[in-house]
Amino acid sequence: MKVYRLRIAVQAISFIILIYGGLFYIDMGNRMPTFSCAYVDDRGGGCFLIGFQHMLSRPFGEFLGDAGIRLLKAMGIFALWSIVLNKAWCGWICPFGFLQDMLSKIRSFFDVDLSRFGWITRTRYKSVKYIFLVLLILIPLGIANSFFGLEKIPRDWSVPFCQICPARVILPVFNGDFSQIHIDFSSNTTMVLTTIVMVLVALFFTTAFVKRRFFCSYCPMLALLSLFDKIGLLSLKKNGQRCTRCGNCSRACPMEIREIEEEKVLTNLVTQDCTLCLRCVEVCPEDKALETRFCGIPIFTASQQGFLKRQGLDEESHTNKNGA
Amino acid sequence: MIKTVISCFMALFCLFPALATAKAAQPATFMWLEPMSWDAIRAQRAKKKAAITKVTGGQQEAPNPAESYSTSQDKGKKRAARGARPRSYYLHSGEFPQPDRQQSGRPARMNGQYNHRAKPKKSQTQAILWVKYPDNRSLSFAPKQRGPVSLFSFPAGDGGWYDLFAYHDQGVNNDSRIHRYSYTHFMSHGDSVDKHETNGIEGPGFFKGQPILEIKRLCADDHECYRTHAGQNLRVQVSFKGEPLANQTLTLITEQGWKQSKRTDDHGKVSFLLIKELFPEKIDRRKSENYLLTTEHVLPATGVLNGQPFHHEHHIATLPLQVFPPKSDWQSKRMAYMVGSGTFLLAGGAIAIRRKRQRKAL
Incomplete structure (x- = not known):
């Protein structure tokens, strides 16, 4: 079975569990490192970011008491989830990532060209997700505390990232809830934020249609997961001596990570943008050049035989063709 | 012309007894809970904060709000609540709507029926409050009574969902023993x-763990009860000693x-369709109006309480609502x-x- 197909199957099951799981009494908690939006009524689990922002919007003094313990507990659960599956949450489980992959499927069905970022563009916009992450921490803190004697941030800014997150609008629709599609005119702040989210929703559909996993490049959850990518139990290893730099991996990578092709020295290749979709391992034609390990045990290794099999070629004909 | 004048006189004549009765009727006194x-x-x-700064010159830190809980039971719960924000509720007693309540930009109705300068009478008996926590535990309170309004806080x-019950045995008044109940609930965000x-x-x-007279709100989901908006359908069920009360009159x-x-x-x-109230012109979705759903159940009962005989028991229950x-x-x-x-279209076109x-x- 192709890993790509297996991934789609796992994503589809995760999507059903995370969006409709509540109907089957599934509750995986509200600390999940994936965009399982808390605005979805029948969700089977909730995104960590909304609770995280709520917990941060408290006066500093309260963090010394019960609120601090709750925050630490929540971060501990999030860290545990993250360490176990690392960034495979993004590549294999995230419902929002699944939607983007489905849009890419539709694009390829209609034979529409794929867009790619240039090296400079990619480097320039790489830091946007970190800016989002810093803002989603600082703004809630500023709601309950005043920094440098400045005025406190108004309550309209509570859960700032969720207010501009397109998943908040799109995912409830799969639950039959269209209530998040609105512009809120109750204050200038909410009016601007809800307008921004509608713009982002439209951009999500247009950009995800022409570029694979466009939104993931700016996702603060990916930035937060990067804190644990080097200690995660699931890892991606590269043997630089076996790599022939054919470029298959970087071409197949939905996040267009070039380091996977160019890196010769580093062995752990779970980079900032990697979603551990394992597409690179799947398309690598060199024996043991790329390897996925769980707790140090290889679970999926690149091999010439496997590559040919997945391409629908047998080894003999390939050798003959090469020989010819 | 003559016919019109006669019919006007006839109408006035017919309406007069009704008007006279309305004027003579005393406004009903209720008990209800209202969040601060x-x-x-x-x-x-x-x-x-200002008081602390004035006394200590800003040297002393503000006290932990958990210390100010008026809990009468379960000291462990009080300890566990340190750092958690308290919820404060008013327990009102009197007529609804409150005549002295000043609403911004709106005429004060029912003027002349309530003298706000008069010192309110203190009831001889005290109301009891229960808070049922999301983990099913309950705490009881006996709030300090200061006239018609009492304030109480709890961690x-x-x-999850918190249920609040208030009960007041008002004693005997005009040959009737009066029991007053109020019920409300709210959801707190958290683990x-x-x-x-x-x-x-x-x-x-309480009777078999349930309030004797209860107006229970029926909700299809958490959203319906979390925040009530004008235009929504309010669905309730009235029960007396756990049995549903048919043909009972409720007034919103x-x-x-x-x-x-x-x-x-x-x-x-x-069910009631919640009508639109007079919200301020500049819409603030967090500003709400208070509605009160009430019902009164009268039963024949003979007895003596504190030397006062009674022949009826009045059970008056309220369900306060904050309508946004x-x-x-x-x-x-x-x-x-x-x-x-x-x-x-713009992005696609571009x-x-x-x-x-x-x-x-190329």
């Missing part, structure tokens, strides 16, 4: 907790003084679809033009 508004909480905090650190098995609350005002009273009465069906159920402005007043779906589709130019250049 954010404005009041902020003002209270500022007042405390609410756990996430959900494991539930404990309980047999309900036992105490005065708004803060503006409008009333609507309905009777329950065979299952004790009834309707979503249609501050949300626009049409505008959202316009912005979304406009951006979609990508198509760019690709066309790139192809031409």
Whole structure:
């Protein structure tokens, strides 16, 4: 079975569990490192970011008491989830990532060209997700505390990232809830934020249609997961001596990570943008050049035989063709 | 002309007894719970902070709010609540709507029926309050009574639904013994907790763990009860000693003084369409209006209480509601679809033009 197909199957099951799981009494908690939006009524689990922002919007003094313990507990659960599956949450489980992959499927069905970022563009916009992450921490803190004697941030800014997150609008629709599609005119702040989210929703559909996993490049959850990518139990290893730099991996990578092709020295290749979709391992034609390990045990290794099999070629004909 | 004058006289003649009765009727006294508004909480905090600064010159830190809980039981719960924000509620007693309540930009109705300078009478008996936590545990309170309004606070650190009950045995008045009940609930955000098995609350005002007279709100989901908006359908069930009360009259009273009465069906159920109140012109979706749903159940009962004989028992229950402005007043779906589709077309068009130019250049 192709890993790509297996991934789609796992994503589809995760999507059903995370969006409709509540109907089957599934509750995986509200600390999940994936965009399982808390605005979805029948969700089977909730995104960590909304609770995280709520917990941060408290006066500093309260963090010394019960609120601090709750925050630490929540971060501990999030860290545990993250360490176990690392960034495979993004590549294999995230419902929002699944939607983007489905849009890419539709694009390829209609034979529409794929867009790619240039090296400079990619480097320039790489830091946007970190800016989002810093803002989603600082703004809630500023709601309950005043920094440098400045005025406190108004309550309209509570859960700032969720207010501009397109998943908040799109995912409830799969639950039959269209209530998040609105512009809120109750204050200038909410009016601007809800307008921004509608713009982002439209951009999500247009950009995800022409570029694979466009939104993931700016996702603060990916930035937060990067804190644990080097200690995660699931890892991606590269043997630089076996790599022939054919470029298959970087071409197949939905996040267009070039380091996977160019890196010769580093062995752990779970980079900032990697979603551990394992597409690179799947398309690598060199024996043991790329390897996925769980707790140090290889679970999926690149091999010439496997590559040919997945391409629908047998080894003999390939050798003959090469020989010819 | 003569016919019109005669018919006017006839109409006045017929209406007169009804008008006279309405004037003679005493306004009903209720007991109801009301959450402390954010404005009041902020003002209270500022007042405390100012007092501390004045006394100590800002040297002393503000006391932990958990210390101010008026809990009478379960000291462990009090310890666990340190750092958790307390919830404060008022327990009102009197007529609804409150005549002295000053609402911004609106005429004060029912003037002349209430002398706000007169010192309110203190009741001889005290109301008892219960808070049922999301983990099914319950705490009882005996709030200090200061005239018609009492204030009480309790810790609410756990996430989930909290149920609040108030019961007051008002004693004997005009040959009737009066029992007053009030019930409300709210949801607190936070970590959900494991539930404990309980047999309900036992105490005065309760029968087999349930309030003797209860107006229970029926909700299809958490959203319906989390925040009530004007225009929604309010569905309730009335039960007396755990049994649904059929053909019972319920009256919904708004803060503006409008009333609507309905009777329950065979299952004790009834629904009201929440009418739109006079919200301020500048819509603030967090500003709410107070509505009160009331019912009175009278039973023949003979007895003597504190030397006063009575022949009837009046059970008066209330369900207070905070009704927020309707979503249609501050949300626009049409505008959202316009912005979304406009951006979609613009972005799609821009990508198509760019690709066309790139192809031409090649």
